[in-house]
Amino acid sequence: MKEIKLLDHVGSFAENKDKARQIRVQLIIPSLESGEGIILDFTGVDAATQSFVHALISDLFRKFGSEVLDKISFKNCSEEVKKIIGIVSDYMQEAG
Amino acid sequence: MKVYFPNSAFLGNFDGFLKRFDPTNPEILEISANPLWVSVHPVVLAMVAALGSRVKPDKISCEVFEAPSKNYFERMGLFKSLCVKSGIHINEHDPAGRFIPIVQIKDSDGLEKFLEDMIPLLHLQEDPEHAKTIRYIVSELVRNVLEHARSRDGAFLAAQYHEKSNTIRIGIADCGVGIRETIMQSYSAPTDLDAIRLALMPGITGTTKKEGGTEQNAGAGLFFIKSIATRNRNFFVLYSGGAMYKLLKRKPDDLTLSADPFNDRHSRGNEFPYWQGTVVGIDITLDTTEGFTRLLGLIGEIYEEAVKERRRARKNIQPKFI
Numbered sequence: 001m002k003e004i005k006l007l008d009h010v011g012s013f014a015e016n017k018d019k020a021r022q023i024r025v026q027l028i029i030p031s032l033e034s035g036e037g038i039i040l041d042f043t044g045v046d047a048a049t050q051s052f053v054h055a056l057i058s059d060l061f062r063k064f065g066s067e068v069l070d071k072i073s074f075k076n077c078s079e080e081v082k083k084i085i086g087i088v089s090d091y092m093q094e095a096g
Numbered sequence: 097m098k099v100y101f102p103n104s105a106f107l108g109n110f111d112g113f114l115k116r117f118d119p120t121n122p123e124i125l126e127i128s129a130n131p132l133w134v135s136v137h138p139v140v141l142a143m144v145a146a147l148g149s150r151v152k153p154d155k156i157s158c159e160v161f162e163a164p165s166k167n168y169f170e171r172m173g174l175f176k177s178l179c180v181k182s183g184i185h186i187n188e189h190d191p192a193g194r195f196i197p198i199v200q201i202k203d204s205d206g207l208e209k210f211l212e213d214m215i216p217l218l219h220l221q222e223d224p225e226h227a228k229t230i231r232y233i234v235s236e237l238v239r240n241v242l243e244h245a246r247s248r249d250g251a252f253l254a255a256q257y258h259e260k261s262n263t264i265r266i267g268i269a270d271c272g273v274g275i276r277e278t279i280m281q282s283y284s285a286p287t288d289l290d291a292i293r294l295a296l297m298p299g300i301t302g303t304t305k306k307e308g309g310t311e312q313n314a315g316a317g318l319f320f321i322k323s324i325a326t327r328n329r330n331f332f333v334l335y336s337g338g339a340m341y342k343l344l345k346r347k348p349d350d351l352t353l354s355a356d357p358f359n360d361r362h363s364r365g366n367e368f369p370y371w372q373g374t375v376v377g378i379d380i381t382l383d384t385t386e387g388f389t390r391l392l393g394l395i396g397e398i399y400e401e402a403v404k405e406r407r408r409a410r411k412n413i414q415p416k417f418i
Contacts, residue, residue: 013211015235017243017312018204024311047228049235050316059311079389080228087396088314091299094403095308 001037003075004028007044014048014081020055028056032064032071043076053081053088061092097122097151099144101129101169105136106265107331107342107377113140114340117369125151127178131162138172138195138254139267139333139377145177145198146269146373149249153179172254173197194219195256202250207238210253218257218264228388229324230264230380236317237268237376243313244302245272245374263330263381271373275336278302288337289366296322296334296341296357298399299406307403316399323353323395325378326360327386333377339366353394355402 004027010019031038040056042048060068074085098118105113113136125147148156158180161169167186169175175182177198196217201207211231220227234253241251247270255266276291281302285291294300299307301315309315318334325332325343329351332343344361354360 011208013231013235015211015231015239016204016208017239021312046224047232049232049239050314050320051236051239054309054314054316055312058308058314061308062311080392083389083392083396087392087399090396090400091314091403092308094400094407095299095306096407 017055142267142269247272288339
């Protein structure tokens, strides 16, 4: 499992979508493509915008299907970050 | 162009201010003000700064402000942003705890830096729940400008804490392509008001017609912000082209979130003076601000329901019998 510490990339307020894209394209997708699981560690990230989380994970649903959630774990998320990840996961699965 | 600062211009009476805005002759900017008293929402300052950025400094004329409240405009950086000498002398002091003077944000790094500085300026370090809400709103609104507006000068922002009403007022303006041009990339919007309506619906983005958006855009930002304003019983204004949508204050027992902004208590119009770009104004009353985490849960439910509804509607296309 590859672990990505979000705090090192985006600081305590995760809102920069350009950085979300970088993490997705450079770190997450290559790992998933090689069959490796991912842990997204949100330790120290106390808030995130929906736009950031969308830019971070929505494309994974398109590329790998809903089953991608079996390959990703979200670690140490605040309640707020959990809610936003839940919203994005729900609508991406609903969008099919 | 002509702008008149009236006695009072806040979100509740914003229409009156707009009706006196004259967008003709975009190469010049003439500013005048009520001589007795002028009190305005920061969104008005952001708008004037945005207009000023499109005009050469020697084509900006600003009447000498006579009203005793003129110092406010100096402190908020209006004259500085327009490169106009106001003749007003004030003792500059640390603005922390009161307001954010007009700031221009042109790129992602500028936004990140501003978000760090903003919370101390509004004195919200000891109030993390409200800080989250305000930071969220500003981030989403300014990123909208940076990503969609195609504005040469980026976004202009100003904010102020108003002690009497315990409210933070925020205004953001740009002189970009406007909402209709952005939405029209993927949807039909015959008028600016149609475009505003679509832009406020969850899951509608100009970047694609695909449900779930693109990898970078979900079409949720403005819906989230309108929902925050709805639940907190605050004003929210969206003005672009000739149209303005204003979310009106609600009673505490009627805080239902709607996917369609026209189902909310609101006022709207499609014949305002033309604003080339987009303007957003919002008030956040700190007394009534709902816990952000709970709010996100409610917003998520409506968002998902709206996506489901559109899918159902698409599935139920009827055969054509000719």
